[in-house]
Amino acid sequence: MKYAIETFDLSKRYGDFTAVDALDLKVKDKTIFGFLGPNGAGKTTTIKMLTCLIPPTSGTAHVTGYDVIKNPNEVRQKIGMVPQLVSLYADLTVRENAELCADYYGMPTDLKERRIDELMELVDIKYAEKKLVKQLSGGQKQKVSVVASLVHQPEILFLDEPTIGLDPTTKSVLWDLIDELNQKGHTIILCSHDMYEVDMLCDHVGIINHGKLAAYDTPQGLKDTILEQKNTIESNVGEIVRKMEESDASTHPSFCKLREAVNESEMDKAREMSLIVDNSDNKLIDRLFQIPCVLDIETHRSGRLTFKLANTETAITQVISAIMETGSNINSISTKDPSLEDVFIKVTAKKPKKVEKEGE
Ligand SMILES: Nc1ncnc2c1ncn2[C@@H]1O[C@H](COP(=O)(O)OP(=O)(O)O)[C@@H](O)[C@H]1O
Numbered sequence: 001m002k003y004a005i006e007t008f009d010l011s012k013r014y015g016d017f018t019a020v021d022a023l024d025l026k027v028k029d030k031t032i033f034g035f036l037g038p039n040g041a042g043k044t045t046t047i048k049m050l051t052c053l054i055p056p057t058s059g060t061a062h063v064t065g066y067d068v069i070k071n072p073n074e075v076r077q078k079i080g081m082v083p084q085l086v087s088l089y090a091d092l093t094v095r096e097n098a099e100l101c102a103d104y105y106g107m108p109t110d111l112k113e114r115r116i117d118e119l120m121e122l123v124d125i126k127y128a129e130k131k132l133v134k135q136l137s138g139g140q141k142q143k144v145s146v147v148a149s150l151v152h153q154p155e156i157l158f159l160d161e162p163t164i165g166l167d168p169t170t171k172s173v174l175w176d177l178i179d180e181l182n183q184k185g186h187t188i189i190l191c192s193h194d195m196y197e198v199d200m201l202c203d204h205v206g207i208i209n210h211g212k213l214a215a216y217d218t219p220q221g222l223k224d225t226i227l228e229q230k231n232t233i234e235s236n237v238g239e240i241v242r243k244m245e246e247s248d249a250s251t252h253p254s255f256c257k258l259r260e261a262v263n264e265s266e267m268d269k270a271r272e273m274s275l276i277v278d279n280s281d282n283k284l285i286d287r288l289f290q291i292p293c294v295l296d297i298e299t300h301r302s303g304r305l306t307f308k309l310a311n312t313e314t315a316i317t318q319v320i321s322a323i324m325e326t327g328s329n330i331n332s333i334s335t336k337d338p339s340l341e342d343v344f345i346k347v348t349a350k351k352p353k354k355v356e357k358e359g360e
């Protein structure tokens, strides 16, 4: 397996503060990797170390096989970077900015001009090639940044929150571009706060929190973990409670407390389903409440019913059959699975464990 990026115990400290803490991360070649984490988690600091802008305090990293400490020049040839804060020359034109980048990599004039034309057309900014960067909008500047970062055909492209503040159309142009670049064989490292973007584009996701890698998987793998954890741990407790329900213990006050807690956790692992039903009345709602897998129903003025259902395979069918039996029509149906946002909140809500280091 070839890795585009491998970090080994990679750390960055600023005085007493550890911004990146012994990070061991692997990104497979030719994949799109999503780097998530709350503000201040250490994403930009990690990217700056991987792109040789700042040196690690300890540990190291290999980028396309080259060591960022021993071979920074080789690393720089292999990478392109669209930084979090656009760093272009405001008093130069769009084309001049791209040319400056190409010159940094010593590209021959013919190739340079051809590549710049191709890239400007790809991101649709050629019409503004003679404009000064300071006259451009945020989205236009982001496009110039992309052109400048790709002009030397880097193997790995780092994008640090590239779509932040962009309008939906420009965002989608960038998403298509990222996908296209990946299909052409570029590895993409995408830092983002946009869960939809990461879910849709990335092969793997790493969530960093307080400088440490808190989770790493495919987007679907992360979402499945949430469902599985809830299924295994909590259904066992649920089973015990149901057995106790049939015994003498069921009248004991502490049992009632436990039952309440289990009910709450059932609620927490519940899945949501939303239906629009013609002529839903109290009789129908009462009937639906009697189905054991229905944990809660909210009624909305629009006729929409939002269900919290126990996480069982037949829950949805049971509800639909019950409604059909009453002769009511279902006009719309939607279910909500855990999103990457749920995973993000769960993983980053954990407080970091304080590790006592020897000699401190
Ligand atoms: N040059 C610096 N000096 C001191 N602290 C810094 C410096 N750069 C970043 N930090 C701190 O390191 C932490 C991680 O920052 P950063 O990597 O920019 O986070 P992210 O990109 O995940 O939002 C933050 O708490 C930030 O304040």
Ligand SMILES: [Mg+2]
Pocket (backbone or CB within 6 Å): 043, 044, 045, 084, 160
């Ligand atoms: Mg950042």
